[in-house]
Amino acid sequence: xxxxxxxxxxxxxxxxxxxxxxxxxxxxxxxxxxxxxxxxxxxxxxxxxxxxxxxxxxxxxxxxxx
Numbered sequence: 001x002x003x004x005x006x007x008x009x010x011x012x013x014x015x016x017x018x019x020x021x022x023x024x025x026x027x028x029x030x031x032x033x034x035x036x037x038x039x040x041x042x043x044x045x046x047x048x049x050x051x052x053x054x055x056x057x058x059x060x061x062x063x064x065x066x
Contacts, residue, residue: 033065
């Protein structure tokens with residue numbers, strides 16, 4: 001019985017952390033649009049390591065794109 005309760009508590013904790021992770025990441029990273037990047041004299045490029053679009057150079061260098 002104790003292992004079932006422990007397993008249920010662990011599963012609930014993992015589920016909550018799985019939901020909160022992307023929300024916290026999205027809230028902590030200010031993102032700009034591609035138009036803002038090019039207006040700030042940068043270029044929009046895909047970063048395959050991070051798996052996202054980023055602004056390269058210019059006013060918003062290395063910032064993630066929406």
